Amino acid sequence: MNKQGDKYIKTNNIIKLETKINILHKRLNNIHLDYRHKVTTEIVKTKPFRVVMEKLDVTQMLKNKHLSQSVSKQGFYEFKALMKYKCEKNGIKFIEADEWYPSSKTCSKCGYVKSKLSLSERTFICECCGAVIDRDKNASINLSRYEVS
Numbered sequence: 001m002n003k004q005g006d007k008y009i010k011t012n013n014i015i016k017l018e019t020k021i022n023i024l025h026k027r028l029n030n031i032h033l034d035y036r037h038k039v040t041t042e043i044v045k046t047k048p049f050r051v052v053m054e055k056l057d058v059t060q061m062l063k064n065k066h067l068s069q070s071v072s073k074q075g076f077y078e079f080k081a082l083m084k085y086k087c088e089k090n091g092i093k094f095i096e097a098d099e100w101y102p103s104s105k106t107c108s109k110c111g112y113v114k115s116k117l118s119l120s121e122r123t124f125i126c127e128c129c130g131a132v133i134d135r136d137k138n139a140s141i142n143l144s145r146y147e148v149s
């Protein structure tokens with residue numbers, strides 16, 4: 001139906017659908033942007049003396065097909081840039097932890113460092129002291145103790 005000669009042309013319905021999809025994408029982007037603003041403002045409001053974030057190699061992460069979608073959707077880079085900006089604006093120290101700092105692999109309770117920790121392990125279980133803690137919480141505690149060298 002939408003063939004004109006040997007070329008395909010967009011029907012009105014397709015044009016309408018494309019417009020709808022574009023509007024949805026814009027709305028989604030706005031929702032993500034709004035979320036990043038809300039979260040970073042909430043963090044700044046707690047008046048921390050400093051914020052430590054990992055130096056995440058986003059370009060490396062984007063190469064991992066399992067990670068890339070969630071990484072780009074969550075706008076890690078934008079989140080960090082916003083966090084840094086709000087810290088500077090509010091006189092809060094912003095620190096980027098070295099990308100080799102084992103924030104996830106280290107036990108926040110005893111300091112033991114695991115040699116391996118797969119991304120699917122969402123709970124940190126220490127084979128040394130037996131601590132059981134949410135993976136992200138464990139990493140957060142370690143980052144909060146990060147010492148700048």
Ligand SMILES: [Zn+2]
Nearest residue numbers: 107110126129
């Ligand atoms: Zn431990």
